[in-house]
Amino acid sequence: xxxxxxxxxxxxxxxxxxxxxxxxxxxxxxxxxxxxxxxxxxxxxxxxxxxxxxxxxxxxxxxxxxxxxxxxxxxxxxxxxxxxxxxxxxxxxxxxxxxxxxxxxxxxxxxxxxxxxxxxxxxxxxxxxxxxxxxxxxxxxxxxxxxxxxxxxxxxxxxxxxxxxxxxxxxxxxxxxxxxxxxxxxxxxxxxxxxxxxxxxxxxxxxxxxxxxxxxxxxxxxxxxxxxxxxxxxxxxxxxxxxxxxxxxxxxxxxxxxxxxxxxxxxxxxxxxxxxxxxxxxxxxxxxxx
Amino acid sequence: xxxxxxxxxxxxxxxxxxxxxxxxxxxxxxxxxxxxxxxxxxxxxxxxxxxxxxxxxxxxxxxxxxxxxxxxxxxxxxxxxxxxxxxxxxxxxxxxxxxxxxxxxxxxxxxxxxxxxxxxxxxxxxxxxxxxxxxxxxxxxxxxxxxxxxxxxxxxxxxxxxxxxxxxxxxxxxxxxxxxxxxxxxxxxxxxxxxxxxxxxxxxxxxxxxxxxxxxxxxxxxxxxxxxxxxxxxxxxxxxxxxxxxxxxxxxxxxxxxxxxxxxxxxxxxxxxxxxxxxxxxxxxxxxxx
Numbered sequence: 001x002x003x004x005x006x007x008x009x010x011x012x013x014x015x016x017x018x019x020x021x022x023x024x025x026x027x028x029x030x031x032x033x034x035x036x037x038x039x040x041x042x043x044x045x046x047x048x049x050x051x052x053x054x055x056x057x058x059x060x061x062x063x064x065x066x067x068x069x070x071x072x073x074x075x076x077x078x079x080x081x082x083x084x085x086x087x088x089x090x091x092x093x094x095x096x097x098x099x100x101x102x103x104x105x106x107x108x109x110x111x112x113x114x115x116x117x118x119x120x121x122x123x124x125x126x127x128x129x130x131x132x133x134x135x136x137x138x139x140x141x142x143x144x145x146x147x148x149x150x151x152x153x154x155x156x157x158x159x160x161x162x163x164x165x166x167x168x169x170x171x172x173x174x175x176x177x178x179x180x181x182x183x184x185x186x187x188x189x190x191x192x193x194x195x196x197x198x199x200x201x202x203x204x205x206x207x208x209x210x211x212x213x214x215x216x217x218x219x220x221x222x223x224x225x226x227x228x229x230x231x232x233x234x235x236x237x238x239x240x241x242x243x244x245x246x247x248x249x250x251x252x253x254x255x256x257x258x259x260x261x262x263x264x265x266x267x268x269x270x271x272x273x274x275x276x277x278x279x280x281x282x283x284x285x286x287x288x289x290x
Numbered sequence: 291x292x293x294x295x296x297x298x299x300x301x302x303x304x305x306x307x308x309x310x311x312x313x314x315x316x317x318x319x320x321x322x323x324x325x326x327x328x329x330x331x332x333x334x335x336x337x338x339x340x341x342x343x344x345x346x347x348x349x350x351x352x353x354x355x356x357x358x359x360x361x362x363x364x365x366x367x368x369x370x371x372x373x374x375x376x377x378x379x380x381x382x383x384x385x386x387x388x389x390x391x392x393x394x395x396x397x398x399x400x401x402x403x404x405x406x407x408x409x410x411x412x413x414x415x416x417x418x419x420x421x422x423x424x425x426x427x428x429x430x431x432x433x434x435x436x437x438x439x440x441x442x443x444x445x446x447x448x449x450x451x452x453x454x455x456x457x458x459x460x461x462x463x464x465x466x467x468x469x470x471x472x473x474x475x476x477x478x479x480x481x482x483x484x485x486x487x488x489x490x491x492x493x494x495x496x497x498x499x500x501x502x503x504x505x506x507x508x509x510x511x512x513x514x515x516x517x518x519x520x521x522x523x524x525x526x527x528x529x530x531x532x533x534x535x536x537x538x539x540x541x542x543x544x545x546x547x548x549x550x551x552x553x554x555x556x557x558x559x560x561x562x563x564x565x566x567x568x569x570x571x572x573x574x575x576x577x578x579x580x
Contacts, residue, residue, distance in 0.1 A: 056392070057436040102346070102405035104462040110400045115392035116434035144406035146347040146463040157461050164454035171447050172394040173436040 003258065005251055010237040013228040018220050018239065023184040025241035027251075034250045038078065041253035046082035048260035049119060053087050054267050056117035059174040060259065063122045066181030067219060068209045069191035071245050072123050075181065078249045079256060080121060089114055092123040102144045105129040105158065106165050113169060120174075126165070127178075130158050130226050135218045159229035166235040176235040177259055179252055180227065181242040185216055293548065295541055300527040303518040308510055308529065313474040315531035317541075324540045328368065331543035336372035338550035339409060343377050344557050346407035349464040350549065353412045356471030357509060358499045359481035361535050362413050365471065368539045369546060370411060379404055382413040392434045395419040395448065396455050403459060410464075416455070417468075420448050420516050425508045449519035456525040466525040467549055469542055470517065471532040475506055 003009075010016060026034070052058055064072045080088050091112040100108045106126055114120030133140035134155055143150075166176045183191075192213075195205040212219075231237045238255055242248040270278055293299075300306060316324070342348055354362045370378050381402040390398045396416055404410030423430035424445055433440075456466045473481075482503075485495040502509075521527045528545055532538040560568055 057434050099405070102407070103403070104459060104464070106458065107400060107403070110397060113393065113397070115389070117392070144347050144463075149461060149463050154461075161454070161458040161461065164451070164458065168396065168451040168454065169394060171439060171444075171451065173434075173439050174394070 005238065005255055005258075008238050008240065008251065010227060010231040010239060011233045012231055016224060016228045016231070018180075018182065018224055018227075021182055021239045021241070023182045023187065023241050024243040026244045026247040029247075031244075031246050034244075034246045038246070038250040038253050041250070041257045042079065042082040044257050045080070045253065045260065046084070048257065048263075048265070049083045049087045051265040051267060052119070052260065052263075053084070053117045055265050057173055058263055058265070059114040059116050059172075060119045060256070061114055061122065061169065061174050061176050062119065062256065063125045063127070063176070063178040064181065065125065065127050065178070065223075066242065067183060067188060067216070068212060069188050069195075070181035070183045070242050071248055072181060074245060075179075075240075075249050075252055076121055076123055079253045080119065083119065087117070088119040088121060090121040090123060093125055093128060096143075101142055104161075105143075106161060110165070113174060116173065126162055127226055130155055130162070131219060131222050134222050135215050155225070156229070159226060162226075163230050163232065163235075166230065167232070170234040175259055175263075177255065178230075178235065178237045179240050179255075180223065180237060181240050181248055183242045185213075187243040188213065295528065295545055295548075298528050298530065298541065300517060300521040300529060301523045302521060306514060306518045306521070308470075308472065308514055308517075311472055311529045311531070313472045313477065313531050314533040316534045316537040319537075321534075321536050324534075324536045328536070328540040328543050331540070331547045332369065332372040334547050335370070335543065335550065336374070338547065338553075338555070339373045339377045341555040341557060342409070342550065342553075343374070343407045345555050347463055348553055348555070349404040349406050350409045350546070351404055351412065351459065351464050351466050352409065352546065353415045353417070353466070353468040354471065355415065355417050355468070355513075356532065357473060357478060357506070358502060359478050359485075360471035360473045360532050361538055362471060364535060365469075365539050365542055366411055366413055369543045370409065373409065377407070378409040378411060380411040380413060383415055383418060386433075391432055394451075395433075396451065400455070403464060406463065416452055417516055420445055420452070421509060421512045424512050425505050445515070446519070449516060452516075453520050453522065453525075456520065457522070460524040465549055465553075467545065468520075468525065468527045469530050469545075470513065470527060471530050471538055473532045475503075477533040478503065 008021070029037075052060070064076060066072055076090060080090070089112070093109070096105075096108065109122075109126045112120065112122070133143070140150060140154075145154075170176055192205065192209055195201045195209075227237045227239075238251070240248050240251050298311070319327075342350070354366060356362055366380060370380070379402070383399070386395075386398065399412070399416045402410065402412070423433070430440060430444075435444075460466055482495065482499055485491045485499075517527045517529075528541070530538045530541050
């Protein structure tokens with residue numbers, strides 16, 4: 001199954017353009033086949049994560065970005081539903097707090113990267129800081145930046161800082177995988193209407209959902225630049241066709257499987273100096289009256 | 291007084307060698323003149339820090355490194371003794387904890403960088419991670435690194451990561467200034483003997499002080515490489531002659547003054563839309579019976 005989703009993988013900047021990717025792609029398969037493959041992958045992720053925990057060296061950071069309604073929450077829920085909850089840490093990044101605004105934009109993010117042996121999932125991430133304040137300059141003005149450092153070069157600087165930060169993480173053994181859930185504007189319209197029309201979903205609707213929709217093209221441009229500047233062999237982006245939720249979930253799950261499987265981790269053997277102690281413990285327990 | 295200590299400033303890597311710097315240098319002045327200048331500088335730091343707090347944009351990160359007994363604790367105590375304690379945050383970095391060892395080496399450091407408006411002081415820092423485990427490989431083995439990522443290239447990678455990290459901080463408005471307190475091996479011998487001989491100082495002596503002394507040359511080499519790789523115009527190193535404690539304190543204090551003075555910060559004026567509210571508040575308070 002290695003690198004099954006190669007066509008969706010971005011590892012360098014040349015000519016990257018979201019418009020070249022079809023949000024409605026479903027790989028020529030149907031929903032029932034997709035759901036069966038997702039179930040297989042979810043089970044395998046649980047097994048692979050056990051091995052990561054036992055080895056406690058490698059970690060995985062899975063970053064999810066996408067427009068409103070792209071399916072970030074649901075994808076995270078489905079893909080990592082089989083994993084021991086102690087082994088996966090999901091962090092949702094909202095608007096920065098006043099305290100967070102007195103620090104560099106990577107400060108709050110760095111605190112939540114996964115430790116060795118764990119999977120960290122970011123529902124939104126440091127990429128918001130090269131999207132939202134770029135499109136809404138008033139958000140940048142809330143940050144405690146000196147004026148001389150808030151010029152237009154801030155975006156290329158932040159993208160460099162992100163690339164360096166992710167490189168640093170990978171050098172410790174934290175695999176970085178970034179998923180852009182790619183929906184079409186028409187599919188977003190449909191999903192927003194569903195939120196408004198269905199009592200069970202209406203709590204999810206926010207007035208800003210509609211106003212942000214007016215900036216669709218600006219977001220696509222900002223994403224193109226962010227993905228171009230930060231895609232690397234050690235920190236690839238994946239452009240996930242997301243108009244079909246079942247397909248998006250399957251693709252993400254299979255990419256996570258491939259990523260972890262490539263580590264080729266075994267459950268570690270007890271060290272030789274521990275074997276005698278383990279044997280003694282077994283004998284002592286056996287000698288007790290049952 | 292601008293750039294009075296230019297000769298001690300390192301902003302690029304070419305041919306850097308600690309051996310070229312005299313630890314016993316005292317700038318041709320005597321102790322009483324030095325102490326008077328230190329007192330002036332300490333008072334001015336307090337005033338400049340008030341302005342930083344009021345503006346809440348810029349921050350200062352002062353990093354202190356040096357061999358045992360080089361005078362880090364005493365220098366920090368003297369130089370920042372005049373500052374509002376709410377405006378300065380001193381962090382001493384000891385051996386990493388087991389939790390910290392499951393993260394990248396910058397993780398714990400990043401949590402303690404100063405917010406806008408404050409001075410952060412690091413007593414030891416992320417530079418320990420390119421010194422101690424380099425000289426004592428068993429310390430590196432305690433980290434939860436995958437074996438394939440613990441090869442000899444780790445040192446140049448970490449130095450790159452440090453340079454990138456500090457660059458990122460400066461782009462937010464955190465001035466980074468790094469002080470190497472440069473003592474001679476002879477002066478260290480004298481100070482260690484003092485610790486052993488004086489009841490008031492003996493609590494400071496640790497058996498490792500003596501064993502680390504045996505690695506003096508290895509540390510000098512590691513420092514040469516670290517300083518070469520991370521000195522930059524935006525994040526300079528200062529090689530502080532530290533055989534005379536009074537001189538080291540004066541030089542550090544004057545460099546901090548110059549750094550903050552160059553920001554040219556004023557106490558901010560109230561915004562025009564606030565003036566009317568301030569005037570109304572003044573009138574309301576005056577109208578109350580005294």
